[in-house]
Amino acid sequence: MINDAAKAHLHDHLRWVREALVWKLDGLSEYDVRRPLTSTGTNLLGLVKHNAIWDSRYFGEVFDRPFPEQLPRWDDLSALGTDLWATEHESRTDVVDLYRRMWSHSDATIEALDLDAVGHVPWSQAEVPLFNVMVHCLSDTTRHAGHADILREGLDGAVGVDPDSPPGYGRDEAFWEARRATIERVAVTADRMRSI
Numbered sequence: 001m002i003n004d005a006a007k008a009h010l011h012d013h014l015r016w017v018r019e020a021l022v023w024k025l026d027g028l029s030e031y032d033v034r035r036p037l038t039s040t041g042t043n044l045l046g047l048v049k050h051n052a053i054w055d056s057r058y059f060g061e062v063f064d065r066p067f068p069e070q071l072p073r074w075d076d077l078s079a080l081g082t083d084l085w086a087t088e089h090e091s092r093t094d095v096v097d098l099y100r101r102m103w104s105h106s107d108a109t110i111e112a113l114d115l116d117a118v119g120h121v122p123w124s125q126a127e128v129p130l131f132n133v134m135v136h137c138l139s140d141t142t143r144h145a146g147h148a149d150i151l152r153e154g155l156d157g158a159v160g161v162d163p164d165s166p167p168g169y170g171r172d173e174a175f176w177e178a179r180r181a182t183i184e185r186v187a188v189t190a191d192r193m194r195s196i
Contacts, residue, residue: 003115010134011110017141018103020161021048022096024148028155033092034085037151044151045095046085047144052099053083054140058133059106062119067105069098074123110134 024044025033033045056067057074072079086095115131152158159169168176 006131007110007115007134010131010138011107014134014138014141015103015107017138017145018051018099021051021141021145021148022099023162024145024152024158025092025096026163027158028152030092032155036085037154041085042147042151043085044148045092046083047148048099049086049090049095050083051141051144052095052102055106055137056102058121058137059102059109062121062128062133063109063113063117063130064119065105065109065112067102069101106137 025048028044034043036043053071056069056071059065060067061074072082086092110130113130115129115134117130118127119130119133120127149159157168159165159167
């Protein structure tokens, strides 16, 4: 009974955070979803593509339930890192649709297997139960959704987890300016106190 409840709980959270990640693309230009926003090239569409490819591996290959579409293999050194950005030939719709098709595939794997069903992770030679894979993928997706939160806020100030999130979490610009000023003052003061 606890296994069913735990599986449903993890699965619900995984579905929720996937939607939150994809929502971060809404309303942005093709340039803004693709452009490198960090020194390592992190970008919003690349985060979605990365999750699509790796979740297809974890919920597909690991449990001998391969994703039915051709994707770069984990051991293809020529494709290393290409999961983190979309080419000019891959539209936003292509990437998001791939991610959604992968959701269906991974959801079918999750629904078909018990939490203690064991899979083989070929890139680490580890034998792992579905529970571990679900926790790993939930953690990884949540981590990347957090990256997307920060990138999106930096682009246009949009915050929240879905279209119903109020702009600025319901606070006006004056509130956020005062908050930033307070935090800046504290940071400067703390730095001076600890630099002595």
